[in-house]
Amino acid sequence: MPEGDSLHRAARALQVLAGQNVEVETPHPRAAVKRIAERLDGLRLESVEARGKNLLLRFEGGIVLRSHLRMSGRWRVEPRGAPRRGLPWLVLRGAEHEAVLWNGPVLELGVPERLGPDILADPPDLEAMLERLRAALPTREVGDALVDQRLVSGIGNVWKAESLWEARVSPWRPLVEVSDEELAAVLAAAHRLMAASLAGERPLRNVYRRVGRPCRRCGGTIRSYPQGESARIAYWCPGCQRGGREPNDRNLV
Numbered sequence: 146m147p148e149g150d151s152l153h154r155a156a157r158a159l160q161v162l163a164g165q166n167v168e169v170e171t172p173h174p175r176a177a178v179k180r181i182a183e184r185l186d187g188l189r190l191e192s193v194e195a196r197g198k199n200l201l202l203r204f205e206g207g208i209v210l211r212s213h214l215r216m217s218g219r220w221r222v223e224p225r226g227a228p229r230r231g232l233p234w235l236v237l238r239g240a241e242h243e244a245v246l247w248n249g250p251v252l253e254l255g256v257p258e259r260l261g262p263d264i265l266a267d268p269p270d271l272e273a274m275l276e277r278l279r280a281a282l283p284t285r286e287v288g289d290a291l292v293d294q295r296l297v298s299g300i301g302n303v304w305k306a307e308s309l310w311e312a313r314v315s316p317w318r319p320l321v322e323v324s325d326e327e328l329a330a331v332l333a334a335a336h337r338l339m340a341a342s343l344a345g346e347r348p349l350r351n352v353y354r355r356v357g358r359p360c361r362r363c364g365g366t367i368r369s370y371p372q373g374e375s376a377r378i379a380y381w382c383p384g385c386q387r388g389g390r391e392p393n394d395r396n397l398v
């Protein structure tokens with residue numbers, strides 16, 4: 146079963162094609178109907194990245210191909226023209242190598258990604274970020290929304306956890322229950338911490354990877370649990386970041 150590490154291995158193997166203009170074929174009929182080859186053939190493959198359970202292949206012009214392997218899919222990188230039997234879903238052929246996707250059940254072409262306002266802009270456009278967060282699904286958990294790059298770009302898992310702690314907001318609260326003032330405080334904290342980190346300071350981590358240790362503010366025990374579609378780990382203090390639908394103790398990790 147493809148797990149995170151096999152996806153990372155595939156992403157590494159596919160790096161041999163990065164920077165090349167690739168010939169693209171979709172021999173399997175179920176892949177051919179998606180008209181991916183027509184869109185991508187001859188384009189430059191700019192980068193390959195494992196994100197969550199997806200492999201993201203970025204092509205020139207901002208086109209992104211998403212491959213999710215589910216249980217059966219696998220990527221192979223072989224010398225160009227290596228013999229094979231059967232019909233792979235996708236072949237990306239470079240000058241010396243070709244990457245072949247077998248049984249890739251999920252293959253989607255994305256339009257250029259629309260990124261949200263940059264958290265590291267100086268000053269950050271908090272109002273534009275609030276506007277995007279308010280346009281998102283109101284039931285969406287704030288911790289999940291903060292790492293959605295279409296809403297706010299630049300916040301990763303570490304600073305999501307730390308900025309929510311700074312503002313005393315639980316990652317599990319739905320957006321509808323978080324006030325504009327609280328959201329602005331979280332975003333301002335994220336900007337401040339990330340700018341400091343970028344400047345070479347090492348801001349003290351209060352929750353990230355501190356599971357089971359006491360909160361420096363209230364003494365509560367720091368917890369962690371996977372959050373959102375990509376199941377990235379959220380860290381929080383149940384003592385001073387209350388509310389929302391916290392995962393129950395049985396699921397404690």
Ligand SMILES: [Zn+2]
Pocket residue numbers: 360361362363364365382383384385386
């Ligand atoms: Zn606390």
